[in-house]
Amino acid sequence: MQRRRWSRRAQSWNDGAATNPGLSATIDAVVAAATVSSHMTVLDMGCGSGQLTVPLALRVAHVTAVDVSAAMIELLHENLSREGLANVTSRVEALERLTLPPSSVDVVVSNYALHHLADVEKRRLLDAALVWLRPGGRIVIGDLMLGRGGDARDRAIIAEKVLVLGRRGPGGWWRICKNAWRFAARTTERPLSMDSWERALCDAGFTEVAARTIVSEAGLVHGKRPAADPG
Numbered sequence: 001m002q003r004r005r006w007s008r009r010a011q012s013w014n015d016g017a018a019t020n021p022g023l024s025a026t027i028d029a030v031v032a033a034a035t036v037s038s039h040m041t042v043l044d045m046g047c048g049s050g051q052l053t054v055p056l057a058l059r060v061a062h063v064t065a066v067d068v069s070a071a072m073i074e075l076l077h078e079n080l081s082r083e084g085l086a087n088v089t090s091r092v093e094a095l096e097r098l099t100l101p102p103s104s105v106d107v108v109v110s111n112y113a114l115h116h117l118a119d120v121e122k123r124r125l126l127d128a129a130l131v132w133l134r135p136g137g138r139i140v141i142g143d144l145m146l147g148r149g150g151d152a153r154d155r156a157i158i159a160e161k162v163l164v165l166g167r168r169g170p171g172g173w174w175r176i177c178k179n180a181w182r183f184a185a186r187t188t189e190r191p192l193s194m195d196s197w198e199r200a201l202c203d204a205g206f207t208e209v210a211a212r213t214i215v216s217e218a219g220l221v222h223g224k225r226p227a228a229d230p231g
């Protein structure tokens, strides 16, 4: 389903990304929190057409960029060649089936992709990412972070959206209903709250876990694979 959906939307996502201030702010925050340097290798999960892959590839030795949509990967290659970058390996693959050798990357990143995965797959991916990272390596996730109104942050974001859309009249009311259904049914949008992301990283075994809001519903969570396994 995600493959079909994103292959249809690949060109418009690619065209709109540069002028989307929320997306740019999230990408900048992920890049800053990744604290990469030129010898490092990075995995970008759900890379799209390279909004995060490209700035990272300009800073590190190698990026593995994974996306389920072949159309997105095609656009990624166009964007890479425009920048003259040849240090990216792309994989057209569902994250649910992704495997990498243990301790093979320094940093794992993802931007606005993991809320499409079922919760059980998010947790499986975090468990796997801990293994793929070298000891001391970092994971940084920027995403739509929103629960179902369980905490004050969720409620403030939902209230703000309802207010803004509600003022637009029937078109806005339709969007409210459509979004409410999407989030309730969790068929394509399955965001977690920021607290749930923090807990999930801790449960997977990451340390130094922290999260913060970037802008409105966009949040950032990061953690570290412990430098040495205890015991």
Ligand SMILES: C[S@@+](CC[C@H](N)C(=O)[O-])C[C@H]1O[C@@H](n2cnc3c(N)ncnc32)[C@H](O)[C@@H]1O
Residues within 6 Å of the ligand: 002, 003, 006, 007, 013, 017, 023, 045, 046, 047, 048, 049, 050, 051, 052, 066, 067, 068, 069, 072, 093, 094, 095, 096, 110, 111, 112, 113, 116, 117
């Ligand atoms: C909103 S776009 C974000 C793209 C890019 N990371 C960015 O920051 O602009 C979400 C991307 O996640 C990819 N995606 C969604 N579900 C996926 C899955 N299960 N496995 C791999 N990629 C997936 C989509 O194909 C799409 O390219």
